[in-house]
Amino acid sequence: MIDLNTIWFILVGVLIIGYAILDGFDLGVGVIQLFTKDEDERRVNVNAIGPVWDGNEVWLLTAGGALFAAFPPVYATVFSGFYIAFMLLLTALIFRAVSFEFRKYSESPAAKKLWDTAFAVGSTLPAILYGVAIGNVFAGLPVQFVDGKITDSITFLGLLNPYSILVGVLSLVLFTMHGAIYMTMKSTGKHLDKMVSVASKTWIAVVLLYFIATMATFFTANYLFVGILKNLLFWLLFILLFVSIFYIPIGLKAKRFGCTFLASSVMIGCMVGLVAISLFPRLVPSSIDLANGSLTIYNSSSTQNTLQTMLIIALIGMPMVIAYTIYIYRVFKGTVIITKDSY
């Protein structure tokens, strides 16, 4: 029987996976926007995610809320520790969120271009920062848990180390590929050809970077690999990851874009899943005292009463969320059609 703390570790993980898959592609579309010159293509890009991006971002908010509810000391320590990085992330997300409406009501091409840039930069920065954050958590943070008190000495500059930046570049390229694959379902003609080409090229970069990052992790944070080969779940995710990675170029060539997108989503899900498995049961590994000073799902959780109550709330709410999210995606399925009411 798994305990409530583990269940909540899984649930927060599921929310992060949901976020990475769903907002992952619309962040990726934002990165692509940075390199799109043609106004018609830009407009298709924005409208491809227009009706759904906001719902996607809610996965992040809910993950934040769930982390607060289930593991308050982690929410408090990490978010205040990452203060400046967080303010930059929030700034990016603010400009990104308003860029859609502001673009729509801009009349001059220059103003439209300005908001496209806001959308693009507001997508690129978070795509990097999420990777940087994972890198820092993997490498361990200067945090110490002693007798129920938490001390930390996290600094902004300390967060920008080569290893974390490597993981940041990986997440950037990964989301770009995911966004390009999403756009293959939404675009036509020359635009479609371009997206297939972007997806294929970034795929190569993802494979290479994932390999390099895994090696770097092995040397930087060896503890993550201890005992992992005996874990059945690891092998399951590992095989699934392998299959989905190598399906992507095949799917692109066969023009089975829906299946390719599914593969790309599974791939991201597996990557986040592997991150979670290797961290478990730690949430914030301590770089000072890994064995005793880390924040874990046991020393940093809410009470059993709260975890149980929250589980009931999640079990009632999340199936409904998933049901109507699927419904909405079906309504807006197919290539983008620009109308008078589009962005």
Place this chain on the structure above:
Amino acid sequence: MDANVLARIQFAMTIGFHFLFPPLTIGLAWILVIIEALGWKKKNEIYVAIGKFFGKILALIFAIGVATGVVMEFQFGTNWAEYSKFVGDIFGAPLAAEGIFAFFLESTFLGLYIFGRERVSKGVHWFSIFMVAVGSTISAFWILVANSWQQTPAGYIVQNGRAELVDFWAAVFNPSTMVRFHHTFDAALISGAFLMAGIAAYLILKKKETETAKKALKVAVIFGLVVSLLEVFPFGDLHSKQVAKTQPEKFAAQQGLFDTQKNAPLSLFGIPSANPPEIKMHIAIPGLLSLLTYNDVNAEVKGLNDFPQSEWPPLFLTFTSYHGMVALGMLFILIMGISAFYLYRKTLYEKKFLLKILVWAIPLPLLACQLGWIAAEVGRQPWIVYKLMKTADAASANVSAGEILFSIILFGIIYILLGAIFLFILIRKIKAGPDPVKSKEASL
């Protein structure tokens, strides 16, 4: 300045700006539920035109609400880490519930409402705006659960250095939750009604799509009068009685009452000063406060002097914001009452002066929301959780004053920019007016 003061300024600024948008979203969404239902059932193209026009305004307002709301979700962790650690076992749950039950609902269905008009049936389309309204209301509910727990904590026990949940339902439905939810929700409806009425009045004055604007004004005025009346009685009345019972210091500060007394006066006007603490130029009606609060002229009302001065809320802000809010509430009834009277006499559309007042009244409910919020939150000081934790002990210990100052300047610039662009676009959108209604022949 020390980090704690800066953290408070930062919170006040970011939430104050954010709080301009959700009331408009909630209010406008519910009126659109009515408008879209009329358009659907009566098959009347005018209502469809109103729906499309105000739907776009809703989307614009919603976008700024989302953008500034993201900050709030993480701010407890970034700026109020000590608070988050102390109350996380209780306070995190409503925030997570808000995400699960409200944010997904409103944002997903808003996409369908705005972009799906031609893709789904009329019934499903109406259902989508209904879900936006329900979602935004559920959001208000959970955030008020969290905030009310700070005002009147319940269902917890303090042990292991933190507040731990004992009874979930007692914490959710703590003594002030429902009263404050009704009061705040209705304030949002008033905000939406005044927005729609003001915009419609403007269009009539400028003779733009007048038939469409007249129908919008009619719905907004009737709706606005009902919700403005409800706000004072029963919601405002009940809320006042609850504060008197559960937070007597706050109540006394709002009323400017120093000495505990029977036959307590209702303060109508005054200027509070701190040294010595007194209300200058005080106009008050004897006995009315006792009567309104306890239904008895001779009932005793507690004054500030019964409490140690270290536990008084800041007098000036609490008293002034409360009085400003109440005055505005009365004004709303007056404006909507007169408008409804002329609507009944079928002469409202010719009363240019009144229409102008409706245009200029658009921001007033938002001002009332801000004042009410200041009265509630400043009135709770010096506590962040009433009688449980002081605001002075709640900020992040590991964040420096410089870092907070950086974020104040950053968000200050961003919010001024956003506010200016928002107003610019909104005004231009209003001036452009709704699309012309297709004539019957053309649509056949």
